[in-house]
Amino acid sequence: xxxxxxxxxxxxxxxxxxxxxxxxxxxxxxxxxxxxxxxxxxxxxxxxxxxxxxxxxxxxxxxxxxxxxxxxxxxxxxxxxxxxxxxxxxxxxxxxxxxxxxxxxxxxxxxxxxxxxxxxxxxxxxxxxxxxxxxxxxxxxxxxxxxxxxxxxxxxxxxxxxxxxxxxxxxxxxxxxxxxxxxxxxxxxxxxxxxxxxxxxxxxxxx
Numbered sequence: 001x002x003x004x005x006x007x008x009x010x011x012x013x014x015x016x017x018x019x020x021x022x023x024x025x026x027x028x029x030x031x032x033x034x035x036x037x038x039x040x041x042x043x044x045x046x047x048x049x050x051x052x053x054x055x056x057x058x059x060x061x062x063x064x065x066x067x068x069x070x071x072x073x074x075x076x077x078x079x080x081x082x083x084x085x086x087x088x089x090x091x092x093x094x095x096x097x098x099x100x101x102x103x104x105x106x107x108x109x110x111x112x113x114x115x116x117x118x119x120x121x122x123x124x125x126x127x128x129x130x131x132x133x134x135x136x137x138x139x140x141x142x143x144x145x146x147x148x149x150x151x152x153x154x155x156x157x158x159x160x161x162x163x164x165x166x167x168x169x170x171x172x173x174x175x176x177x178x179x180x181x182x183x184x185x186x187x188x189x190x191x192x193x194x195x196x197x198x199x200x201x202x203x204x205x206x207x
Contacts, residue, residue, distance in 0.1 A: 114206075143193075152189055
């Protein structure tokens with residue numbers, strides 16, 4: 001069982017927390033992490049790109065010139081791919097890029113991502129993140145105090161409009177909740193900042 005410091009918003013240590021080895025100290029499986037990140041990125045693609053083939057381009061119904069006797073190559077339509085304003089040969093059409101991962105792989109990927117953050121000392125546990133008004137300056141000071149000045153993923157246990165609104169304008173900072181966590185965001189941040197209550201919920205879900 002790993003013991004981590006619990007900090008307050010001023011960066012001072014206010015206690016410790018024991019994290020479950022079954023969630024935060026598993027062997028990191030890079031192959032599963034790769035599969036999870038690849039699936040996440042592909043599933044973000046809309047797949048709506050489309051080009052017009054020669055049958056879909058307007059015009060070109062008439063043969064441009066006679067078949068023989070001109071000395072030029074035979075042509076049947078001015079909308080063939082080699083013509084200006086012609087159709088596109090083998091161009092993209094709408095398709096789905098969706099990839100499914102089974103539940104065991106998803107859980108293992110999440111545990112591997114969380115464990116990698118703890119192993120790399122990039123996990124910060126806060127006792128709570130509170131705000132009674134929209135104050136970006138307060139959140140900037142908090143991130144500076146806990147050493148999360150680069151890319152940071154803030155995980156909350158419940159919605160707080162003042163907290164999320166105050167963090168929204170800070171470059172490189174993203175807010176997530178326990179039920180919206182994903183492997184890509186965890187691996188993509190320099191600091192994984194989680195409240196104590198959110199860490200307990202994560203353990204409850206993935207232990």
